[in-house]
Amino acid sequence: MARYRMDDNVIVDTDKASQSWxxxxxxxxxxxxxxxxxxxxxxxxxxxxxKGRYYIVSWSQWQGSLPSARxxxxxxxxxxxxxxxxxxxxxxxPAAAEVVE
Numbered sequence: 001m002a003r004y005r006m007d008d009n010v011i012v013d014t015d016k017a018s019q020s021w022x023x024x025x026x027x028x029x030x031x032x033x034x035x036x037x038x039x040x041x042x043x044x045x046x047x048x049x050x051k052g053r054y055y056i057v058s059w060s061q062w063q064g065s066l067p068s069a070r071x072x073x074x075x076x077x078x079x080x081x082x083x084x085x086x087x088x089x090x091x092x093x094p095a096a097a098e099v100v101e
Contacts, residue, residue: 002057004069012055012069017047024084035084046072046080052091056080075099 001015014020023044025032036044042060049055054077059067072080078095081088088096 002067004055004057004067006055006069006071012047012049012053014047014057016050018050018052019048019089021046021081021084021086036080044080046077046084048077048089 001013003011003013005011023034023036025034027033031040033040034043037058041062042058045057047055047057054072054074055069056072057067057069059065074092074095075098078088078092079099081092082096082100
């Protein structure tokens, strides 16, 4: 369980998310590299809150770094899902159509 205070003072709880999606990675011959960040150390995961809002949780394996979360609008969430090869939920299909050429 992880809870984050968002900029609008809403608390999001990853355990209460209605869905989540992991970042995709590629193997460079030595390490798995996050497609979201381009790093082997920094990562992202997308969540849909119980109320239907999308947010990204970012974290790093660097000592002393703290995870954080931020909201995404529908267009950003759709782009993230498409980029990572995930199926886009029906509610985000119009936004996905805008970001894919």
